[in-house]
Amino acid sequence: MRIYFTADNNAEERLQKRFTQIIDILNSEGSLVMSNLAQKNIAGFTSQDMEKIGQTGEVLIERVDALVIEGTKNLIESGYLIALALAHKKPILYLIEKGKVADRNLIYLQKGVSSLLRLKNYSDNDLEKIVTEFVEFAERGAGKELPNIKFTLRITSRIERYLRWRTHNTKLTKADYLRNLLEDLIDKDEEYKKFIRHHDDLEF
């Protein structure tokens, strides 16, 4: 799973250590972390990927699975990144140290509008738990619910006839039916799960 982590590059050393800690937790959960810190913002994408993304007009946030922001020190771009991530149905974890208050617009958005946005106050004691739970949420919850990759599949008339019969009088489209079949296969594939736990950072 690809996660974009962003925080204030100019924050004091105490917070910089926290940022490193958050990245370490994400890494330990098997996520590939991209970040605005230390000029690592496009790591994880090959030059061919970048060229293709540039040509298609997509933005990189579309190509990650989740967004994590450490917002104790206010980040000018955080509102923009959250808005864009929500538009693309990406789960977001917004972290603030305990005792600090989040922007009221974010609180409104979390309470009233979006289940994808998690605002969390953290301390040293519960940071790891909060981040780990979010990764779980992103992996199993909303993070992968929007099928946005186009794929051309040529099928025979026999398969087409079967799909039409299978989905007739159901609320499923033929594409939904095929997607569900693939999701089932993924859920049951222990070998793949083992692979993904250890090698999620490989390109495939």
Next chain:
Amino acid sequence: MAQPARKKICLLICNSIPGLQPDKLKDWLAQMPELGIIADIEPIFVFGKNAADVNHDTWSKLADIIFKRLESCAGFVVLHGLDNLLFTTSALSFMLQSLSKPVIFTGSQNISNNSNDSKNLGIKANLINAIQVATSGVGEVGLMFGNRLLRANQATRAYGESLNLFTAPENAVLGRIDFSIRIFERLVYPHSDKVKFFRQLNKKIEVINLSAVIDFDCLKKKLSGRDGVIINTGDYQGLPEDLVYTLSHSAKNMPVIIWSKEIRPSVLSPKNFLIINNMTWHATLVKFMWALSQGKGVAKVKELMAQSISGEIISE
């Protein structure tokens, strides 16, 4: 935590959007609460017909609204349909010269009133990007589509599957989005302290698209009520003799602009003719309207057309 001051962005609706009533703008905006975390949005309804109906009057109205809010707003986003978009953006770049605030146009191939419709993701993403750019202080009339911010008066339409619906020379790509928006400040057109506002453009021009079926008798009659002529030569390599003859006699006291990538200046002997090959068609046409509105004669119009007024001259 101290809350940073929020910037106010004026969102101008310049296109029909199904189901959107001018008095229900706030309800429409409430469907996209994400926008509210970037800036304070003031929506204004400018024009409710299809973009194909946008004309000179709409440009004046739009420019007037922006000019009156230059002090109170940090930037402007204009939601506009694709038809006529490049004319409108070019017009605004000449009507509001030396801008110190961003005026960012955006839209989508599919503009609907349902923000949750996946087909409508394009407009929402473009709006988010445009609003963020509008908070950036870039003093330009720009186009924000897909992952690029373009100088609008050098942009042309791009065709294909990409979300980048427009393209521009490299020097007119003012910003790119990867995870965040990177503005290339060195490419932003310089501005003076005070914006120059031109409320009216001269629309008494004759626009000729070269073809094999030009009615010269009809053209002669029409020229009597015109202040200038502009010719889009397309891929023609020369001008029809009959056209040159007609213009030499019936338009000898007015400027004639020939927009062409192919025709050599040496073929244009009449002194009132000027060939333009370093601007887009849209920028050339609107700049001509602006230059004519300065009312200073053929020589002055030709001089103005040759100068860079708002960064419209393509240098490569």
